[in-house]
Amino acid sequence: MRRIIAVEHPFPTETPADSLLLDFDHRNRRRLVLTTQAGESLLLDMPRAVHMRGGDVARLDDGSAIAIEAADEALLEIMAMDGAALVRIAWHLGNRHLPTQFVAGDGGGRIRIRKDHVIRAMVEGLGGRCTDIAAPFDPEGGAYAGAGLHDHSHDHGTPGHHHAHH
Template identity: 45%
Template sequence: MKIAGEVRPAGTWDIASATDSVVLDADERHRRRVVMAGEGGTKFLLDLDRAAQLADGDGLVLADGSIVKVVAKVEKLVEVSMASARDRLRIAWHIGNRHTDVEVVGESLRIRRDHVLEDMLRGLGATLVPVEAPFQPESGAYAGHGHGHHHGHRHDP
């Protein structure tokens, strides 16, 4: 089986030279070691030294030098906005308090569709607009530093 052990960040390689592509949602793009199959049939093992958050346009370099392009899958999201900076901060706190993946887009936030969160946000005065787009959530303050989610507090609903 072919092995991909290197990631070339988007913009650092010739995208036209890609031999295949893999379409992955945000969760599937956070990987270290997994068997993947490209849209064109290329089957390979992604085998990185540590987990990486792959981005749209990244290249996975196979042992033979060929490159498979990462394509961010379009997902069902909701764009959340508020009129004032204070209200945006308040909404961001409520979203973060629920450990929900979030992407910052201009002065708005994007989250995956979730009717419970959407009802809460509407109740807090947010404007919600459903969108379908690639999702690139914030990777977190400890990304790349080996921090797991083990910090001694409970996540009761």
């Protein structure tokens, strides 16, 4: 089995031999067997977790390149009536440690999260508008994320504030 030995940003000018279509979780790993679009198994075996984005290239141990493509996922795209309302919603999402993607665009920003009916109800209760979309998901890594994974520990300073970090 060929091995992925590096991930290169941005996409080089060479034509990749194949591609990997991966969701967010599979683009953030240290060790995993991945299957290319043509059906070949490749071993991702890195010293630390890597964050691969659509447009990157996986460099194999034989020098060949495999394109990384970000798969569409079921997401909620969140908008609000103004910037202050969107910031308030972002604070509530962050307080729940949800992977969150911020998208700038015409007419203001948007937030993308994984589709979740409970969070949708919370966002709508805060005045946000949610739209179901299918798109690549590339959330912020966070201040403590290091190699792009949401994996950290810290003290929120509140007695009884305990939760798992993923």
